[in-house]
Amino acid sequence: MAEMTVKTHNGVSKPRYRPTWAEIDLNAIEHNFRQVKKLVGKDVNIMVVVKANAYGHGIVEVSTVLEKLGADYLGVATTDEAVRLREHGLKTPILVLGSVLPSEIRIAMEKDVTLTLCSDELMDAVKKEADETGLKLKVHVKVDTGMGRIGVWHEEALDFLKKASREKSLVLEGVYTHFSSAGRDDFFTNYQIEAFEKLLVEAEKNWIKIPLRHAANSIATVDFKRSHLNLVRPGLIIYGMYPKHTFPKLIKLKNALSLKTKIVYIKDTPPGRSISYGRTFITQKHTRIATLPIGYADGYERNLSNKAEVLVRGHRAPVVGKVTMDQTMIDITNVRGARIGDEVVLIGKQGFEEIRTEKLARLAGTIAYEVVCSISNRVPRVYKP
Numbered sequence: 001m002a003e004m005t006v007k008t009h010n011g012v013s014k015p016r017y018r019p020t021w022a023e024i025d026l027n028a029i030e031h032n033f034r035q036v037k038k039l040v041g042k043d044v045n046i047m048v049v050v051k052a053n054a055y056g057h058g059i060v061e062v063s064t065v066l067e068k069l070g071a072d073y074l075g076v077a078t079t080d081e082a083v084r085l086r087e088h089g090l091k092t093p094i095l096v097l098g099s100v101l102p103s104e105i106r107i108a109m110e111k112d113v114t115l116t117l118c119s120d121e122l123m124d125a126v127k128k129e130a131d132e133t134g135l136k137l138k139v140h141v142k143v144d145t146g147m148g149r150i151g152v153w154h155e156e157a158l159d160f161l162k163k164a165s166r167e168k169s170l171v172l173e174g175v176y177t178h179f180s181s182a183g184r185d186d187f188f189t190n191y192q193i194e195a196f197e198k199l200l201v202e203a204e205k206n207w208i209k210i211p212l213r214h215a216a217n218s219i220a221t222v223d224f225k226r227s228h229l230n231l232v233r234p235g236l237i238i239y240g241m242y243p244k245h246t247f248p249k250l251i252k253l254k255n256a257l258s259l260k261t262k263i264v265y266i267k268d269t270p271p272g273r274s275i276s277y278g279r280t281f282i283t284q285k286h287t288r289i290a291t292l293p294i295g296y297a298d299g300y301e302r303n304l305s306n307k308a309e310v311l312v313r314g315h316r317a318p319v320v321g322k323v324t325m326d327q328t329m330i331d332i333t334n335v336r337g338a339r340i341g342d343e344v345v346l347i348g349k350q351g352f353e354e355i356r357t358e359k360l361a362r363l364a365g366t367i368a369y370e371v372v373c374s375i376s377n378r379v380p381r382v383y384k385p
């Protein structure tokens with residue numbers, strides 16, 4: 001088999017031999033970004049969330065496209081992700097959405113990375129760092145209105161904002177909160193946005209000026225206009241996945257990630273033979289079993305054993321037996337003419353058929369987010385222009 005040359009995350013081209021890869025359609029990401037832009041209007045800024053390697057799509061490639069498209073902000077989970085983007089020359093403002101340790105302040109100041117601030121400890125540490133370096137730190141204060149994760153409780157947030165706004169070592173650029181149940185519990189989501197709006201009014205009364213105010217994740221971006229404020233933080237929809245089954249009516253997205261492999265082995269199997277570990281599948285009749293060079297070490301979940309389907313020659317073929325670490329078996333009895341070397345689609349389209357990430361997630365008992373984030377580093381990402 002001819003080798004593939006792929007561009008890896010650090011931009012180096014290197015040959016790969018195993019025919020298992022993820023194809024990333026950057027045009028789809030462009031399309032989805034434009035759809036979101038259209039939806040929120042020109043007065044609302046967009047921070048695209050590119051944490052966790054852009055949900056497995058490749059943080060540098062995706063962010064580079066988004067910067068060209070005029071994304072106002074990038075949201076990452078960790079300081080390391082932010083620094084990596086800066087080292088690749090990205091100039092767009094970046095917010096670290098997680099809570100960091102004092103040891104991360106210096107590099108954030110140096111690389112012009114915005115940090116999330118929600119503790120007195122971090123504020124004190126910034127002051128100390130600023131005294132030593134003469135540098136300031138850009139921050140967004142995180143308010144907990146009901147997520148129960150990081151953030152100052154909303155009842156205590158006004159005092160915290162007052163303190164932060166007086167602190168000379170800080171540039172208080174933003175304030176934000178995060179929904180715990182957007183799209184699933186309207187009552188609670190309303191409660192959260194009301195608590196946040198109340199805080200914003202109080203802050204204004206106290207002459208605290210905060211340029212960026214934000215709350216909306218993908219679900220709220222699409223279906224809860226009131227929460228847009230002046231910046232939205234979509235992640236999932238930018239990659240073309242729908243967080244709710246009703247959403248295709250509200251926004252038209254293009255799926256950006258396809259997961260592909262090729263058949264490497266085919267075996268005619270008589271009735272009564274068991275397939276894979278634990279013998280969870282027994283052939284009932286004469287069956288053609290193909291082996292795919294992909295397994296749970298690639299992120300193809302073991303929970304998909306005996307549940308998922310893949311596409312071969314435009315037909316659906318079921319996964320049979322347990323998915324193993326590096327190999328998965330499928331039943332190709334009904335796929336006429338299937339041969340070694342045939343391309344197999346595990347996520348994405350082939351012919352008139354499509355395997356959607358959302359569907360695969362449901363089969364595996366998880367959410368689309370986890371499916372794409374789980375695709376491991378062993379799987380090279382190949383970029384369609």
Ligand SMILES: *Cc1c(COP(=O)(O)O)cnc(C)c1O
Binds near residue numbers: 216234
């Ligand atoms: C991950 C994340 C988002 C994006 O969520 P989606 O559901 O993917 O749109 C937004 N805000 C915060 C704080 C997050 O952690």
